[in-house]
Amino acid sequence: MGYGRGIIVGHWVTLRRFLRTFFIGHGATLKRRGGGHQLFDLWPGKKKRGEEPTVQQDATTEGLFTVEYPDERLPVYERFRVLPVLVYDDSDGNVRCTCCNICAKVCPPQCIWMTHAAGPDGKPVPLPEDYYIDMDVCMNCGLCSEYCPFDAIKMDQNFELSNYERHQSHIFSLQDLLVSSEFYANTHPEAYASDEQVVERGKVAKKKDQRLQKALGVGAKPASNPKPAAKPAATPAT
């Protein structure tokens, strides 16, 4: 026989939830400063845009679990992926992409397209002159980076892509897409240091050099002299 005992117990449960937010977790402290930037701010010393603190939050978090996003953010983990980027090597400034078109072919929504760069003699060289990704179409599947034989296209973690204009600015060109290998190594330390990628990088460097030498007409010889290639057509953005 209940006589409304469940109702009374339920009220106690909710009241405890309510009170806990004041005594447990970040509701109990004044360390985390949300609420946005205001004309009259009760939290002096708030970090500027882009320098917001990262907070750790998971299933064991007690009390308030709101992450006040622009003022603080959750950590981005290595496997998190949004849009692809093109990697260039820090060592020589070369774009890894050889314009082989495999990414464009595997891309399920067909949002990648590119054009070959031409060498001094007018013949195509294995470098992209233009490389576009329509970020509105991209479905963030990561197949391009899986299939890339040259480790040139990688998935990036930047998710703050909102814009006031979507017809021009949402077509990412080579300049928007290029990132340094150091940048990639920072965002994906584990993957970068993995044996697989180290071996792959070695192979790719060799292969690319071979093809570049061949295209530039230095000689059909195998890569016995792996000297750095000439400056590519596309200047990498830093």
Added chain:
Amino acid sequence: MNVATDWALPLVWAQQSELDSIPWLKWIIVLAVVFFGIFPGIVAYMVWGERKVAGRFQDRIGPNRVGPFGLLQPIADAIKLITKEDIVPRTADQWVHLLAPVMILVSAFLVLPVIPFGLGLAAVNPPSGLIYLIAVSSISALGIFLAGWSSRNKYSLLGAMRAVAQLVSYEVPQVMSVIPVILWTGSLSMVAIFDRQVEYGWFIFSPPGLLAFILLTIANIAEVNRTPFDLPEAESEIIAGYHTEYSGMRFGLFFLAEYLSVFAVSCLGTAVFLGGGTLPWPFTGEPVVTLGSGQGLLSLILVNLPLIGIFMAKVGLYVFLMFWIRCTLPRLRVDQLMSFAWKVMVPLSIINVFIAALWYEFVFRPGRPNYLLGWGVTAPLVLISVIVVLSIYKAQMKADLAASPTSRRRIATAN
């Protein structure tokens, strides 16, 4: 206690000064400052408070973007509501559609003048204040029905039907649960009820008073259509119920009226059972007894400041109780709602009137109140009556369930 029982005036300084000779000035002050300034302000920040409290109940923060701690949120909301397009359905009954929210708002406002916030701070003190209060608060049922009817929308009409059924049902226990207070006071005047509690302590400190307070609180929540009794505007069932077809400031009036009536019923509960602005039992009638004896403007301010403060604190707690209940209980089914009103609340409130009469015999009638005998007799009676009524209700619900054609139990036994 002369001041309180006098034909009470709105503001302390207006009462004491020569402004008394210009009655219209007094009413301008009451209407412009209190009714169009303070009460809507209280309502606006009650909404903010509810959003904050509900947020905490759900482990969230609540509004905190507009101004520090989100304190400017009500102003932003008000601007939004005022500047929104005022859409009236083409098939709606234009005049009734406009009249309905005004009516509900007026009904919510009309409750407040008789509330004794302090000594001499009831705007009017009619001898039948409690009857008046219950009468004007029931106008809202008509307003809700007009809103639903004039919208020409099936959801509006469904919501209005539910609202009328609910409000009419819960008005009965609401009225019945204040009968003990009338009995004990011997008057319907809100100021007299306040005075009686200054003398004898809060009415809630008695077994029938406690039961009546609980019944009144449940009925109040149902009267202002708040969860778990928010069937008239159940957004998961009938969009927004009776105000589906309202937008902009017309919806804003509904919104204002809802929270104003929450405030009003909290004031009612506080004034009738929680002793108005007085302190609880060990300090029975405290700020009034010590500070209220002096004459003149200064002593009136001196006694009224703590009175209003304590009154508002109690109202705040009462409102918090309503938020708390809202955050805990899910919405009732229509049949549960009706059967709870008619099979539990009404019988209990009728029985409670008799128990209250016993309490009157033991405590109020004799020269020296006999609290021991009062508690000894009425407490078991209240307990027994609650248990008996609830047991009968439960047994009946079980029987109804077994008899229901869609009941799993019945289907199982039939196989």
